Amino acid sequence: MPRHEREQQIIDVAVRVFAKRGYHASSVDEIAELAGISKPMVYLYLDSKEGLFLACLRREAARLVAAFQEAARGAGPAPELRLYAGLSAFFVFVAEHRDSWVVLHRQASELSEAIAAAVAEARRAVMSEVASLIRDGIRESTGDGAIPGADRADGADRGHRAAQLGDEDADFVAHALVGAADSLTDWMERHPGQSPEGITLRLMNMVWVGMRDVLDGKVWLP
Amino acid sequence: MPRHEREQQIIDVAVRVFAKRGYHASSVDEIAELAGISKPMVYLYLDSKEGLFLACLRREAARLVAAFQEAARGAGPAPELRLYAGLSAFFVFVAEHRDSWVVLHRQASELSEAIAAAVAEARRAVMSEVASLIRDGIRESTGDGAIPGADRADGADRGHRAAQLGDEDADFVAHALVGAADSLTDWMERHPGQSPEGITLRLMNMVWVGMRDVLDGKVWLP
The missing domain is CATH 1.10.357.10 (Tetracycline Repressor, domain 2)
Structure with a gap:
């Protein structure tokens, strides 16, 4: 899957998780797991939890x-x-x-x-x-x-x-x-x-x- | 000075500091110093930084x-x-x-x-x-x-x-x-x-x- 699509997929999941739990209670672990992607890959693509939220x-x-x-x-x-x-x-x-x-x-x-x-x-x-x-x-x-x-x-x-x-x-x-x-x-x-x-x-x-x-x-x- | 007045004085200072620096960058140290009161006394009266913000x-x-x-x-x-x-x-x-x-x-x-x-x-x-x-x-x-x-x-x-x-x-x-x-x-x-x-x-x-x-x-x- 190309990087851009992969990122969109992570963001789709992250929007749902942030909306449900709030920023502070959300974890990159959960987002990675729900997106079916490894946590290091999430960090590689979107840098940090803050970077992920900003992308959303x-x-x-x-x-x-x-x-x-x-x-x-x-x-x-x-x-x-x-x-x-x-x-x-x-x-x-x-x-x-x-x-x-x-x-x-x-x-x-x-x-x-x-x-x-x-x-x-x-x-x-x-x-x-x-x-x-x-x-x-x-x-x-x-x-x-x-x-x-x-x-x-x-x-x-x-x-x-x-x-x-x-x-x-x-x-x-x-x-x-x-x-x-x-x-x-x-x-x-x-x-x-x-x-x-x-x-x-x-x-x-x-x-x-x-x-x-x-x-x-x-x-x-x- | 009675407790209620003391609290109002701390809150006066805290509103100014929170407004100027934002919550995260504000410190109870600075608020205590500007209010001319010891830090333990601020905690005694208002419990925590969050308690202080809530009081404001x-x-x-x-x-x-x-x-x-x-x-x-x-x-x-x-x-x-x-x-x-x-x-x-x-x-x-x-x-x-x-x-x-x-x-x-x-x-x-x-x-x-x-x-x-x-x-x-x-x-x-x-x-x-x-x-x-x-x-x-x-x-x-x-x-x-x-x-x-x-x-x-x-x-x-x-x-x-x-x-x-x-x-x-x-x-x-x-x-x-x-x-x-x-x-x-x-x-x-x-x-x-x-x-x-x-x-x-x-x-x-x-x-x-x-x-x-x-x-x-x-x-x-x-």
């Missing part, structure tokens, strides 16, 4: 980001439909790859700096995807963008200011949305009857409808 | 929950004003007690089961406060509650169903909102010019306005 983390994070991106890109040009498709792919991923999500969400923080950095990078990748969808949505709503038919762009200076405002706002909304989605995976676990699509729809309605209204000038004040 | 975590979590509750309760009867005041107190706390938040938010997860349990409990306390404000808001909007002047309650059965729906919805919104607020503390750190009140207002506008519209039947569909 990076692969699952890359899969999650790819699922989000592919769904979003496949959903046509409207930003809110792309956001909906991306969020839906996220909740479907979490529902279908529970072990991956346990490793990414529950166990990764603070194990080591290398692991924390890998988690932060994955989060940044998702955040920047989401922010760019939101930004497109804001530009479309305010007419400040290259959307055909947009008729509200009035002057380069105002357009420039709107774009800056839009970037900061988009980043704000992306942080709120990614944090909300993270947290809702706990809710989803306690409500197994709820579909990932239904959860996405509720979240879109909470956030997107409110955001559009704010852009339309319908502002809540205390 | 519990105290700071209790302070955060109390800040949220007091602000919410002091803001009058309208649920959205109570939610606004509570969220605002949260962001003010994070801005003013950065060390406490680093300990609660970044370092607590997965250090040990006891620590994870303490974090989960604090999160549940905040979540249930938020959910109850949301629930009050939903009931007020749908007229299903003891709000004077509510005129849409029509029959116990319908009222009971609405209350059930309301609980699940409120719990959903609370998860989304608490996750969003958690995540926005990172955004706040990168935008030091933004006030906690401004951040709260943006978040309220994203979430509350959208939720009210959904309750009014203005639903987004893909």
Whole structure:
């Protein structure tokens, strides 16, 4: 079996074991045994228990980001439909790859700096995807963008200011949305009857409808 | 100095050291020295490094929950004003007690089961406060509650169903909102010019306005 395949096989087993036992209680012995491979070979391929965990983390994070991106890109040009498709792919991923999500969400923080950095990078990748969808949505709503038919762009200076405002706002909304989605995976676990699509729809309605209204000038004040 | 005061003094120092160095790199030696107390005395009072971290975590979590509750309760009867005041107190706390938040938010997860349990409990306390404000808001909007002047309650059965729906919805919104607020503390750190009140207002506008519209039947569909 070629090295790459062998590594993937070890990682498959490791994700299951780390998800089940937690990082500290997991042993390379058990992972090697379940993967049907010798322990020295695991160390040769993946260096250490930490290296093995990092490999799990990076692969699952890359899969999650790819699922989000592919769904979003496949959903046509409207930003809110792309956001909906991306969020839906996220909740479907979490529902279908529970072990991956346990490793990414529950166990990764603070194990080591290398692991924390890998988690932060994955989060940044998702955040920047989401922010760019939101930004497109804001530009479309305010007419400040290259959307055909947009008729509200009035002057380069105002357009420039709107774009800056839009970037900061988009980043704000992306942080709120990614944090909300993270947290809702706990809710989803306690409500197994709820579909990932239904959860996405509720979240879109909470956030997107409110955001559009704010852009339309319908502002809540205390 | 009485034991309780001595303990508080050790915890004050420990929060600063844990926030600065992280759990693993922190030493009880340094904490004892900075607190001006002998190391055996620290162990006598707080049992172990883990016990010390747990004491920090519990105290700071209790302070955060109390800040949220007091602000919410002091803001009058309208649920959205109570939610606004509570969220605002949260962001003010994070801005003013950065060390406490680093300990609660970044370092607590997965250090040990006891620590994870303490974090989960604090999160549940905040979540249930938020959910109850949301629930009050939903009931007020749908007229299903003891709000004077509510005129849409029509029959116990319908009222009971609405209350059930309301609980699940409120719990959903609370998860989304608490996750969003958690995540926005990172955004706040990168935008030091933004006030906690401004951040709260943006978040309220994203979430509350959208939720009210959904309750009014203005639903987004893909």
